[in-house]
Amino acid sequence: MIRILLADDQALVRGALAALLDLEADIEVVAQVGRGDEVVAAARSSAAQVCLLDIEMPGLTGLEAAERLRAELPEVRSLIVTTFGRPGYVRRALDAGAAGFVVKDTPARELADAVRRVHAGLRVVDPALATESLMSGPSPLTAREAEILLLALDGSTVAAIAARAHLSVGTVRNHLSAAIGKTGASTRAEAARLAQSNGWI
CATH class of the missing domain: 3.40.50.2300 (Response regulator)
Structure with a gap:
């Protein structure tokens, strides 16, 4: 059995x-x-x-x-x-x-x-x-970019994401900018949705 x-x-x-x-x-x-x-x-x-x-x-x-x-x-x-x-x-x-x-x-x-x-x-x-x-193909996102996009899914502000990720606001902005570029999105919300629909986050 x-x-x-x-x-x-x-x-x-x-x-x-x-x-x-x-x-x-x-x-x-x-x-x-x-x-x-x-x-x-x-x-x-x-x-x-x-x-x-x-x-x-x-x-x-x-x-x-x-x-x-x-x-x-x-x-x-x-x-x-x-x-x-x-x-x-x-x-x-x-x-x-x-x-x-x-x-x-x-x-x-x-x-x-x-x-x-x-x-x-x-x-x-x-x-x-x-x-x-x-x-x-594989996810284009780094582990940190994926983590930041996951936190952005609920529409949180950059400051709120930074606080939850224990990072500076500038670092979060850099990760979001990179993720937006890699997903071909125009906003962080769109990047988060695209990453989720592809199963990257």
Whole structure:
């Protein structure tokens, strides 16, 4: 039996995935959590072998949870299962240590097959997303530029972003200017939206 953990902040989605996967003779759902920061402890206590992670969760994102799993429980494999099929997310997920990336509208049989393949040590990436990810290339943003754009998403002022990032206003302006140039945007709000839609932040 392949022991799996489901991590998704929507109980309805978790329940539906559990019901579908429990129909498979060789897969058993041994744990479910609604927060990213509960993944490692739940994986450890349930002896899960594969963790299915949503990207957007409270506590930690699925990408951060995958990174923690790789560091603390390297024998546990992670598979990102998300609504957000953004090409930049695929690259970030694989960089974080995830063994696979599929979208939630993947047919149940294909999802079960992805779990089996990840458990067997293979990598699984939704083919359309893999192609799009290769075509779009890596994120042009530095880690600091991505962080600043993430803080700019809610429309915060430069001063507010500087305070939250513990940087000077001038440094934040420089990072925003560079990010605007790299994304081809005309404003920081547009740059943040473009970066988000590409999965770079």
